Amino acid sequence: MVGWSTKTAWRAAFSAMLMVSAATAHADTPVLQAEQNDVATLPPVAPHWFLPATAHTAYTIYDGDAGRILGTVPASSLGNIVLSPDRKVFYVADTIWSRGDHGTRQDLLQEYDARTLKLLREIELPPRALAVYKKQDFDVSPDGRWGYVFDMSPATAVTVVDLAHASVARTVDIPGCALVFPWKAGGFSSLCGDGSLTNVGYAGGAEAKVTHTKPFFDANNDPIFEQGLVDRATGRALFVSYSGKVYATTLGQDPVIGAPWSIQQAAGQPVAGTGVQDLAWRPGGAQPFAWNRASGHLFVLMHVGTYWTHKAAGTEVWELDPVAHALVRRIDLPEPARGIAVSPDAAPLLYSTAENGKIATIDVRSGAVRRTIEAQAGPMFLVPDM
Amino acid sequence: MSVSFLDRLGETATRKLAARSSRRGVLGRMSAAMALAPAFPLLPVARADAASAPAPTLSDFERRAQSRDATKCNYWRHCAIDGVLCGCCGGGVHTCPPGTEPSPVSWIGTCRNPADGRSYVIAYRDCCGRDICATSKDCHCNTADREMPIYRPQASNDIIWCFGTASTAYHCSTAAIIGQAS
Numbered sequence: 171m172v173g174w175s176t177k178t179a180w181r182a183a184f185s186a187m188l189m190v191s192a193a194t195a196h197a198d199t200p201v202l203q204a205e206q207n208d209v210a211t212l213p214p215v216a217p218h219w220f221l222p223a224t225a226h227t228a229y230t231i232y233d234g235d236a237g238r239i240l241g242t243v244p245a246s247s248l249g250n251i252v253l254s255p256d257r258k259v260f261y262v263a264d265t266i267w268s269r270g271d272h273g274t275r276q277d278l279l280q281e282y283d284a285r286t287l288k289l290l291r292e293i294e295l296p297p298r299a300l301a302v303y304k305k306q307d308f309d310v311s312p313d314g315r316w317g318y319v320f321d322m323s324p325a326t327a328v329t330v331v332d333l334a335h336a337s338v339a340r341t342v343d344i345p346g347c348a349l350v351f352p353w354k355a356g357g358f359s360s361l362c363g364d365g366s367l368t369n370v371g372y373a374g375g376a377e378a379k380v381t382h383t384k385p386f387f388d389a390n391n392d393p394i395f396e397q398g399l400v401d402r403a404t405g406r407a408l409f410v411s412y413s414g415k416v417y418a419t420t421l422g423q424d425p426v427i428g429a430p431w432s433i434q435q436a437a438g439q440p441v442a443g444t445g446v447q448d449l450a451w452r453p454g455g456a457q458p459f460a461w462n463r464a465s466g467h468l469f470v471l472m473h474v475g476t477y478w479t480h481k482a483a484g485t486e487v488w489e490l491d492p493v494a495h496a497l498v499r500r501i502d503l504p505e506p507a508r509g510i511a512v513s514p515d516a517a518p519l520l521y522s523t524a525e526n527g528k529i530a531t532i533d534v535r536s537g538a539v540r541r542t543i544e545a546q547a548g549p550m551f552l553v554p555d556m
Numbered sequence: 557m558s559v560s561f562l563d564r565l566g567e568t569a570t571r572k573l574a575a576r577s578s579r580r581g582v583l584g585r586m587s588a589a590m591a592l593a594p595a596f597p598l599l600p601v602a603r604a605d606a607a608s609a610p611a612p613t614l615s616d617f618e619r620r621a622q623s624r625d626a627t628k629c630n631y632w633r634h635c636a637i638d639g640v641l642c643g644c645c646g647g648g649v650h651t652c653p654p655g656t657e658p659s660p661v662s663w664i665g666t667c668r669n670p671a672d673g674r675s676y677v678i679a680y681r682d683c684c685g686r687d688i689c690a691t692s693k694d695c696h697c698n699t700a701d702r703e704m705p706i707y708r709p710q711a712s713n714d715i716i717w718c719f720g721t722a723s724t725a726y727h728c729s730t731a732a733i734i735g736q737a738s
Contacts, residue, residue, distance in 0.1 A: 248716070270687070273723075304706065323719065347707055348709070349707070393705050393708070395705065445613065446615040446616075446701075447613045447614075447616075476615065476616050478702065478703070479700070
């Protein structure tokens with residue numbers, strides 16, 4: 171009993187000492203204050219931002235230098251996103267049903283403020299084309315005035331949206347043709363099943379002027395990829411065929427189409443044939459091309475395969491000078507990728523999405539992998555300007 | 557391509573008609589036409605003609621294709637399929653899972669059966685009306701023999717082929733034989 175009492179007394183004294191020393195320590199640091207919840211806003215859009223389609227629910231805004239998420243723009247896996255040319259709003263063209271998988275179908279063009287990501291406006295659209303991972307389903311004119319939404323019912327058309335007045339201006343039928351490639355001003359072109367372009371001039375009002383080029387590519391034996399690139403600032407486009415022929419085009423009411431050149435030949439490799447057992451380096455993937463505005467260089471996701479492997483993942487990215495028809499460099503990817511994008515600036519970052527949804531950010535000039543991000547990403551990206 | 561006077565006249569008249577008429581009315585009539593379309597398989601006939609040319613060599617898919625397990629991406633009919641196999645989702649190679657609805661229209665592939673060496677025209681009909689089936693990754697296929705861009709829609713497999721169904725939500729894809737191609 172005595173022993174127990176002594177032990178208890180010692181314990182009490184020791185506890186008191188600890189409490190005193192703890193109180194002394196707390197006295198040196200300020201008491202944590204109560205907090206107010208607030209909402210973050212974004213800085214102006216930066217060249218190294220990129221927005222992959224993620225988890226079938228959104229386009230996620232990443233800072234490519236820090237490798238961290240800045241925010242989320244909601245969109246289904248059938249949604250398309252465009253950053254307005256003045257970088258002030260994100261446009262999302264998407265399709266939803268009032269009761270999830272059924273009910274009233276609603277096709278919408280949604281406008282999000284690029285600083286706050288608040289939903290500013292929703293414009294009702296006629297039924298859009300529903301297809302996976304095609305940026306070329308939707309674009310905006312370089313002056314920011316018109317939105318072009320590709321429709322398929324399955325007849326094909328393009329809905330022209332008056333973005334200034336948040337309303338549909340008109341729909342233009344493009345029979346036998348698909349997708350939208352905006353001109354520098356005043357309209358857009360679409361790729362056609364006969365190997366031509368159809369060209370729709372529209373500047374408001376009721377009339378749209380529609381012209382057709384002569385067929386310039388072999389749609390039966392070497393079709394052009396859907397994922398052609400347009401520099402909206404110049405109206406110049408680069409279309410690439412399954413076998414790797416590049417058609418540099420200046421879009422307009424009467425497009426000027428350059429003679430095709432071979433990616434493989436530019437790289438000192440054998441030209442790829444169209445036989446089912448012709449093994450060669452070939453472009454492929456779901457978003458196989460990117461264009462860097464600062465250098466004007468074309469980036470192509472390449473793999474070794476036979477004809478009809480145009481959807482296969484790429485193991486390298488080839489950087490090409492489309493003016494000189496010359497290879498600049500070949501970049502090894504850390505793992506095969508289905509989609510790529512390149513930042514628009516003079517110190518470019520290359521983004522590649524692997525089939526497991528991871529994104530590698532790669533310094534183009536050194537080829538070094540800077541980061542690997544667990545992004546749950548699909549193979550479609552948005553980067554500023556292009 | 558020189559465009560003839562008649563072509564121009566026809567296009568102008570069509571565009572004027574289109575600008576004046578109701579799109580929804582046209583959609584309704586087109587939906588009816590689409591519902592009837594499978595009874596008149598015009599495109600498979602066209603593809604059959606194209607496929608009758610002698611094939612000198614097999615594609616990589618055809619070399620590796622098998623004819624035993626229809627729930628695998630390398631099953632011979634799946635030479636140009638993009639999506640989830642309905643056979644992995646409670647349906648079958650030509651059967652939609654319960655609660656879904658087959659699309660009356662489809663994209664078309666021409667695939668070679670290694671068991672008999674013949675090529676067949678395959679209709680890849682999507683099953684619609686429910687969200688995508690949550691099956692294993694092995695049942696997500698993306699093959700591309702003779703697969704064409706969306707400006708050749710009948711041979712394009714990225715399109716959600718749920719036209720003319722009550723809901724255009726995509727669930728899975730089937731691969732029904734339409735007929736012999738050669």
